Amino acid sequence: MAEALIKNLNVAAGYQWIVYLLVGLVQVALILALVMTCVAVYTWMERKISGRIQDRMGPTRVGGRFGWLQPVADGLKLLCKEDIVPREADGLLFRVAPYLDFCAAFVPFLAMPFAPGWVVQRLDTAVFFVVAIGGLEVLGVILAGYASGSKWSLYGAMREAAQVVSFEIPLGMCVVVPVLMAGTMSLETITQQQAGWFWYWNLMNPFALVTFFIYMICATASSNRAPFDLPEAESELVAGFMTEYSGFRWAMFFMAEYCAMLLLALLGALLFCGGWNGPIPVATMLGLTPEHGAVAGFAGNCLGCLNLVIKGFLGVIFMMWLRWTLPRLRIDQVMTTCLKYCVPLASAMLVGTMVTVFVFRGGLALSPHKAEEAPTKASRQTDNDCKLKNANCKMQIDGHSASADAPSSNLQFSFCGFHFAIPPTRDGGA
Amino acid sequence: MGAIHWGSFFFLFFALVTCTFAVAVVISNNIVRMATYLVASLCGVAGLFFLAGAQFLGAMQLMLYVGGTVVLLIFGVMLTARGPFVSMRSGGGQWILALLVGGALLAVLMQTVAAVRPLAAPGAAVANSSTEKSDGKPAEQPRATADGAAEPLITTQLGAGLVGVRTDQVGRKTAAGDNAVVAGYLLPFEIVSIHLLVVLVGAAYLARAKRRLASSPSLPEEGQ
Numbered sequence: 102m103a104e105a106l107i108k109n110l111n112v113a114a115g116y117q118w119i120v121y122l123l124v125g126l127v128q129v130a131l132i133l134a135l136v137m138t139c140v141a142v143y144t145w146m147e148r149k150i151s152g153r154i155q156d157r158m159g160p161t162r163v164g165g166r167f168g169w170l171q172p173v174a175d176g177l178k179l180l181c182k183e184d185i186v187p188r189e190a191d192g193l194l195f196r197v198a199p200y201l202d203f204c205a206a207f208v209p210f211l212a213m214p215f216a217p218g219w220v221v222q223r224l225d226t227a228v229f230f231v232v233a234i235g236g237l238e239v240l241g242v243i244l245a246g247y248a249s250g251s252k253w254s255l256y257g258a259m260r261e262a263a264q265v266v267s268f269e270i271p272l273g274m275c276v277v278v279p280v281l282m283a284g285t286m287s288l289e290t291i292t293q294q295q296a297g298w299f300w301y302w303n304l305m306n307p308f309a310l311v312t313f314f315i316y317m318i319c320a321t322a323s324s325n326r327a328p329f330d331l332p333e334a335e336s337e338l339v340a341g342f343m344t345e346y347s348g349f350r351w352a353m354f355f356m357a358e359y360c361a362m363l364l365l366a367l368l369g370a371l372l373f374c375g376g377w378n379g380p381i382p383v384a385t386m387l388g389l390t391p392e393h394g395a396v397a398g399f400a401g402n403c404l405g406c407l408n409l410v411i412k413g414f415l416g417v418i419f420m421m422w423l424r425w426t427l428p429r430l431r432i433d434q435v436m437t438t439c440l441k442y443c444v445p446l447a448s449a450m451l452v453g454t455m456v457t458v459f460v461f462r463g464g465l466a467l468s469p470h471k472a473e474e475a476p477t478k479a480s481r482q483t484d485n486d487c488k489l490k491n492a493n494c495k496m497q498i499d500g501h502s503a504s505a506d507a508p509s510s511n512l513q514f515s516f517c518g519f520h521f522a523i524p525p526t527r528d529g530g531a
Numbered sequence: 532m533g534a535i536h537w538g539s540f541f542f543l544f545f546a547l548v549t550c551t552f553a554v555a556v557v558i559s560n561n562i563v564r565m566a567t568y569l570v571a572s573l574c575g576v577a578g579l580f581f582l583a584g585a586q587f588l589g590a591m592q593l594m595l596y597v598g599g600t601v602v603l604l605i606f607g608v609m610l611t612a613r614g615p616f617v618s619m620r621s622g623g624g625q626w627i628l629a630l631l632v633g634g635a636l637l638a639v640l641m642q643t644v645a646a647v648r649p650l651a652a653p654g655a656a657v658a659n660s661s662t663e664k665s666d667g668k669p670a671e672q673p674r675a676t677a678d679g680a681a682e683p684l685i686t687t688q689l690g691a692g693l694v695g696v697r698t699d700q701v702g703r704k705t706a707a708g709d710n711a712v713v714a715g716y717l718l719p720f721e722i723v724s725i726h727l728l729v730v731l732v733g734a735a736y737l738a739r740a741k742r743r744l745a746s747s748p749s750l751p752e753e754g755q
Contacts, residue, residue, distance in 0.1 A: 118537055237598055
């Protein structure tokens with residue numbers, strides 16, 4: 102983007118860095134605006150949803166009937182509160198920890214694509230990057246718990262460490278499943294391979310479907326949400342690792358939590374639920390693709406971005422629903438959930454996906470040859486894999502695009518190197 | 532051209548972050564602060580990797596070193612800490628010993644850095660090295676890039692270099708006449724990793740619970 106601007110505006114070589122700086126700032130500001138708006142809406146949503154679930158109204162006064170200005174009032178209140186550092190605390194670490202926590206939750210957004218090409222930094226290993234940085238959030242929490250110099254905080258931090266470090270394992274395994282199916286770690290390519298109707302989504306693969314639910318459980322656990330909110334269990338530990346915090350630093354922890362929820366929901370949407378591809382390919386039907394001009398492409402991207410944000414909201418609403426429905430687990434139950442259920446199930450799904458990818462080279466899903474239809478720049482690097490997959494994927498519906506030597510059947514597929522062809526007279530139940 | 536070379540600027544920036552916090556690790560007395568500074572230092576290294584375009588390596592650095600090691604470190608510190616804020620004072624003898632060991636390691640590393648041929652982009656390096664050879668025999672044409680542009684360095688080449696296959700030296704013959712496939716660093720690498728494993732086991736042994744059940748004499752003397 103910066104290169105295009107420099108080319109179009111004929112920026113002199115000595116001033117190009119200003120363009121880079123401005124472009125970078127604008128991109129980060131856009132992401133920050135999106136995330137902060139979502140966080141503000143989530144605090145309001147959480148109150149309304151919890152109210153409804155508990156048969157009460159939630160906020161109703163501030164800003165009219167639905168209390169929609171409640172986040173602003175909350176923010177003002179938090180900014181006006183006194184900033185306290187306990188005498189027993191390690192001042193430096195105590196002050197740094199909330200920002201570290203928030204950075205770890207926010208930085209992965211820099212590699213998240215919101216529409217084709219709408220990504221701050223296009224990384225070939227975006228999945229890995231997002232998971233790696235997202236996992237650093239635990240550091241801020243542990244530092245906060247340790248530096249507070251309080252027993253409650255330390256207990257909360259210890260629980261957090263035990264819980265998050267355990268749940269990183271199944272979470273990582275779950276993330277690998279769609280990566281295996283797509284043959285790439287680029288989030289953009291993974292999403293582009295799911296383009297089309299909703300039955301092209303990874304979710305339609307039985308293994309990925311189970312994996313998605315494990316993923317949502319692990320995501321809930323690693324963002325410290327109830328029923329896994331042991332680190333801040335308010336009925337036992339006051340407020341866990343944030344007991345000693347007040348005012349803006351406390352708000353940073355909350356922003357980090359909602360930020361992480363949004364991040365994990367968006368990642369789940371990108372990996373499993375088609376990302377910016379809606380259930381019905383409205384944008385393609387209306388011709389809102391880059392082939393029909395820049396304006397149409399932009400409109401299509403906006404639609405895709407909206408799709409993705411809606412999916413992210415649905416994921417977050419699911420987490421809130423869980424929180425206000427289930428009671429808190431004990432630590433042994435948390436560990437049982439992770440080690441006895443999530444890890445074995447995720448491993449089984451991983452092995453199953455491996456076998457599926459190996460045996461049915463094209464995948465079980467009814468995916469036509471997406472990668473060949475629209476080879477993107479990002480997908481070219483994994484072209485070998487894709488070519489292999491597509492060359493071996495003889496599962497074609499409608500014989501019109503089939504190879505010339507086998508036009509006689511309308512459904513054929515290969516299994517372990519054996520080619521099967523179902524003649525057109527039979528009703529191929531694909 | 533531009534007054535400032537921004538690649539160098541960011542390289543220096545990340546290098547400064549890395550080195551500053553590395554020094555802070557050494558100077559600090561509080562063990563958790565040390566861990567925090569170590570995180571910052573390792574993040575600086577990851578930044579260097581990202582700057583070099585080795586995104587996978589950078590993410591790996593963050594995942595394994597920053598994420599795993601430091602969390603484990605803090606874990607271990609918290610589990611084994613006697614007081615609320617552990618303070619470590621090291622005597623003069625330890626400083627001297629540490630300086631000796633560190634200096635020796637630095638010397639070895641510097642020598643290695645000077646000795647290894649720079650891993651250049653394929654094509655360019657081979658062309659240079661083949662022209663440098665003075666035996667007059669034109670070296671076989673390297674598999675030059677068709678468009679003339681040098682391929683970007685990726686971690687695959689670094690990994691291949693580790694096991695001894697220098698992709699940038701493909702066309703080049705050594706003095707002995709065989710291909711430039713030299714003994715790699717895989718074996719030393721594995722030895723170091725086994726060493727690390729032993730260190731981990733030792734750390735776990737040292738950090739284990741020291742209490743022994745007095746009321747159960749049937750347990751063996753060593754305890755667990």
